[in-house]
Amino acid sequence: MYARRAWLAAAAFAALALPAAAADTPGVTASEIKIGQTMPYSGPASAYGTIGKAETAYFNMINEKGGIAGRKLNLMSLDDGYSPPKTMEQIRRLVEQEDVAFIFQSLGTPSNTAIQKYLNTKKVPQLFVATGASKWGDPEHFHWTIGWQPDYRTEARIYAKYILKEKPHAKIAVLYQNDDFGKDYLIGLKDGLGDKGAKMIVQEASYEVTDPTVDSQVVGLQSSGADTLVTAATPKFAAQTIRKVYDIGWKPLHFMSNVSVSVASVLQPAGPEKAVGMLTAAYLKDPNDPTFKDDTGMKHWREFMTKYYPDGDQKDASNVYGYGVAMTLVQVLKQCGSDFSRENVMKQAANLKNFDVPILLPGIKINTSATDYYPIQQMQLGKWDGKTWVLFGDVISGEGS
């Protein structure tokens, strides 16, 4: 009877002791680092699911080469169907049940908004969120959340800078998707134009993802007499916009959001000759750009895709993106040394100095600090010539208010 009690006590002590060791570095054992992620593998945003698959493939590649500090990277990527309540549920599962070390590249602004407070309260790093909303770079209020890509406002500010310099008397029309993605562009544009904004922007029109076409909006924008058009649209609607603008014979100075500049998913369907002269701001090397055919960075990317993600589309820029973010995370983990506690992971994420990711455009580097939670803030303008994007000018920084 006493032996049994002693046995039980010993077992209880052991059970308490083990988690205590893990409590300092949850998700990290001597052989693996557990990483949590939510991605829309189903539902309206499933086209982005390929990012999660590319990142899983990248970590497989790292694991084959020995992992980080002898540990394998285990990415648990769960489907949230782009629905915030589902995201919350999956994140709670990852944090409370699966005990992941940190959350990496969860996709979607509403999804990340839903979990931001929870993760920050629980002090779980929310690393490199896969959205361009500008609100992620707020170290003061949300110490544990950091973005990666140039945010939409930065991009819009770059367009505003260009317009003020090259076409200061422009009459601007804006077509935007009626959600945080589109609205961020509008705000960024107005911010970049400053006081002149109110006079220069002559018409704004929004559309819903449930709208079959945006033809009505484009027609309305043309009739406002604008000579410049800024479009913040996702691929399907971007293609429709390009085609309609051409068909009605309107020839504005056309800026297109960076998310919709893929040759395969936007320009080909729209008709490449219809978008000649269109401008965008880029930060990634386009996989279809012949300039980078022999580029070392892109060569490695293509080898990676062929070997580790053969199902992936090598014309899809999302796969370049996923590769780049995964590489950034690996750098953060390398910088951690052997201390993979959540505090240190966060500290190293905020400690990237001039980190070069080979698939970023030349001259663009990743920089973070304890007060700067915007890893990439530089972009370069490119113009579509009917066959490819031709980059011009210098790398511009879009830092703003």
Place this chain on the structure above:
Amino acid sequence: MTTIETSRPAAARQYAGLSLRSWRMVGIAALLAAACVLPFSLSSYHLFQATQVLVYAMVLLGLNVLTGFNGQISLGHGAFYAIGAYTAAILLDKTGVPYWATIPVAGLVCLVAGFLFGRPALRLEGHYLALATFALAVATPQILKYKHLEPWTGGVQGIIISKPDAPAGLPLDGDQWLYFFCLIWTVPLFVVGWNLLRGRTGRAMVAIRDHPMAAATMGIDTALYKSLTFGVSAMYTGIAGALGALVAQFVSPDSFGFFLSISFLVGIVVGGIASISGAVFGAIFIEFVPNIADQISKAAPWAIYGIFLIAFMYLMPMGVAGVVRFAAARFARLASERRAG
């Protein structure tokens, strides 16, 4: 000597010493006891899921009252869920109303909304009502994003809600308290629903579903009952929506799309149409099966959902509750046969 049959009421059938009614009471008491013990034996995450089940159970009871018992098909209950959730969120965000007071307000708002929707819906039957509510479900996210409502709704950014703390003095953490808070609402709602459906109102509702013409001839005010049923159903859903908002700690237009209404429909179909216990079965289904479907097929989890839906309609049209009832009746018959033989 022959016994003369007197016309006194037959004694209630006894099973192992208790009547069927008493067995049911025992069952429900056991269920409640289990429900109260749950928070202390489950991890936070599973408790969170259990709380979600409670919320869905209330929604499904509301939807079942309308669709199962009263025969009015609604494909748009996600809209009422959204109204309840946003009412609670806006009150919490813009006014100083304490969280527990937002629930009855949400219920009231939805009662009115449901009644208002129900009145014009009186003229719609079957397919047409399904169509109108289908349109409502599809249009709901867009209405929530409307820019003129933005100062209240927060637009696409949504509203973040803080999780309420347990009242001082109780040794419960936030998750446990939220579970009990939902339970405090679920149990009375179920009792009220059960009472309602058992009595005259319930019979009137079912009569309207089965034979509206005959019901009207018997003097039942079909218009009033139908609109009231819509209102009550919406109220249940609204209360659940408000509680759901507290559980998820976030509301946004994307949370209340068309697929939410579909999930509710799936819930009552699987759980059992026109069954109160079906609401609980259905809630368990829609909370846990998507995760299972996820594991079966990463790429097409909704296809699995759809297959479940159709399969249930063929194989188990009365839902899980129907199967349970059937099994119970079978068991009872076997038991009595064995005793007689």
Place this chain on the structure above:
Amino acid sequence: MQALMHQVLSGLANGGIYASVALALVMIYQATHHVNFAQGEMAMFSTYVCWMLLQAGLPYWIAFILTLGFAFIAGVAIERIIVRPVEQAPVLTVVVVFIGLLIIINSLAGWLFSYTIKAFPSPFPSNAWYGSPFMSPHEVGMIFVTMVVLALVFAFFRFTPLGLAMRAAAQNPVSSRLVGIRVGWMLAMGWGLAGLIGSVAGMMAAPIVYLDPNMMGGILLYGFAAALVGGIDNPWGAVLGGFIVGVLENVAGAYVVGTELKLTVALVIIIGVLLVKPSGLFGRVLVTRV
């Protein structure tokens, strides 16, 4: 003034899409007295089939005809296998089955073809004489095709024995059986034809809205609105309803409620029509005798 003209014409172009979807819905309704919620997804899937055939190298019109065949057979198969067992069941069961079909087909398409948008070719050359800055040649051609399909459907139901049999089977199955009509197969044919018309709608819409699994989501709702406005049992009404809804949606979106509430316009139209005149503009008013 020119802007208004432009919006109206653009609305007519959109209306062409809605009209063809509405036609398919009317087809099913006339044949089976059911509202088919899965119509949009069936049309979308057929369009993907056509896309696959085109990718395999077949010329457009061959792929088009083969797709029509596929859509017809698929429609018949769905009716025989999935809808038949629940034919006599209460409305709720039928509605649930249709919704189930909707999600399955949508999910299947996403899994098989991925969610990246695909371009779909138009049979009408882009520099045709009937094009203009207001309406592209394809948009004009699409309206023309819709009218042709409409005429064929009308002629079929009005002037052919088979069409008459189908109408009889839907209206009065019992009596139809007595006169020797194979009611079951009539219903199956109704579904087959609806699937066929739906596939035409999809193949006409895809060049404009681009092909992706969620292509028909918003369109379906407008299609419903169109069918209701025109009268759910009248093919002419459905087509006219489609154009009315298209123009209303555009004009309301541009001048009245703003572009943010276009879907709500559809909702209001649906509810409004159902309340005020459920038989639509041209439908037959049904009076039930107790």
